[in-house]
Amino acid sequence: MINDPKKALLFPLFILLTFICQAQDNRIPALPPALEIKVLQDPRPVVTGGHPALFYEIHLTNFSPSPLLLTKVEAQDAANTNTLTVIKENDLLQRIAAPGGATIPPGNVAVLFVEYTSAAGQFPAEIIHQVSFKNTLRDTTTVYTITGAKAKPVTGPAIVLGAPLKGGPWTAIYNPAWARGHRRVIFVKDGVARIPGRFAIDFIKLDSTGKVAAGDDDRIANWYGYGAAILAVADGVVSSTRNDFPESNTLSGHPDYAAHLATGNYISLKIAENTFVFYEHLQPASIVVKAGQRVKKGDVIARLGFTGQSTGPHLHLHVANADAPLGAEGLPFVFERFTLSGTIPDFNQFGNIPYIKLTQPVHHELPASNSVITFP
Structure with missing residues (x-):
């Protein structure tokens, strides 16, 4: 019960205004989601x-x-x-x-x-x-x-690379659908989000039975690709290198590295304007080039290793638009030629089962996801 006469007069007015506001609110259409x-x-x-x-x-x-x-x-x-x-x-x-x-x-x-x-x-x-x-x-x-x-799809010639490795068979490991694959890892540097590994490939060598190592695969020296010669994929100028990462002799003894140390020992090779080829996880003391040095296509520039953020000896290769391993946009590339040597029937069993063998010459293509290839 309202005893104050002034409040008694104001209360009906408040109720009336409330109904008016609600009616107006119902007449105003909701804005579409932004x-x-x-x-x-x-x-x-x-x-x-x-x-x-x-x-x-x-x-x-x-x-x-x-x-x-x-x-x-x-x-x-x-x-x-x-x-x-x-x-x-x-x-x-x-x-x-x-x-x-x-x-x-x-x-x-x-x-x-x-x-x-x-x-x-x-x-x-x-x-x-x-x-x-x-x-x-x-x-x-x-x-x-x-x-x-x-x-607007970019027009113009493709970025064509020579072989980064000799022979094979090498598994071209990548899958755009992997949640934590290179394709989907976004790095933020200087306030800008980029995907340097948009087209990155990890190369792991196999034997004819599909295994990655001879004997105990915990020992990196047993891996077939370990120590393989890394080649310049084109004429170019070495833009930068890093060669101070140590290497564990075993997979089990390998330390965890933060994302900004993911590359391990690496080489950045400038092969054209705004076009840099990155070779990562290189063997300690194996880099035989230095910044500013000119190289020719096919030159041996380092050895395959197990440094940085890595689960086993392999070569990480990608192309980007700036000399910044984690601060550039990844660019697509193709290899001049390679042989499609096979496919992995079940990648969950990679390294433990034979691959399905093929012999198919390929020219000017990016290797298909998780395919087995051989370079000249």
Whole structure:
């Protein structure tokens, strides 16, 4: 009961204003969710497995007050909206790098990793992306669709490399779908996020039965590739080196290294403007070149080792647009020639089972994921 006459008069007025405000609020349509979509690095086509392919990323930022659930992403030819690829359901979940999976919390960023090939043999001059999503708080039945994130495939000649190693067989280890593979590891340096290993390959040598070592594989000297000659893949100038990492004699004795020490001993070779080839995990005291030195294609420049962030002796090779192992964007490349010597039937059993043998000459291609190859 309200005893104060003034309060008694104000109370009905308050109730009336409340109903008016609610009525006005119901008449105002809700703003559509604010999702920003961008492709920060225009893709450069690369031929692999006989088909041109694109590898790139879509950055999605949720500026809405509600979580947004991605349901589908479609890449289209900007000229005619013809579909190039569709990513949805489980495939969408597997391609997203974000704590919430396909659900992007307010104020958060997700990265969608995109790879697809062209059956037509080429890509359009400009690609756009149609992104479908739901607001998980207001109306879970309504699907919103926005179009944007333009990408212009880079034209021009491919980056062609000679052999980085001799003979083989070598397994070209990489898989764009691996959550912690080089393709999906984002490094932030000087406030800029980059993917230096977008096209990185780890080369491990096998014997004819598919094993990586003769005898005890805990001892690195038993690995078939350990100490193999590392070759200059093109004429160029050594841009930088690092040669102060020690090496454990065993896998079990290898220390853990932080990400900024991942390279181990390495060489950066400049082969063209804004084009640097990185050779990593090199054997201690094996680097025979120095910064500023000119090298010729095929020169021996180091030996395969087991330094830095590594699970076994191998050569890590990638190409990037700056002389910064973790602060540059990875670029696609192809090898002049190699022989496709086989495939691994079950990579979970790598090193323990024979590979399926093939003999197929290949020219000007990036080796297919986890294929077994032989260099000249």
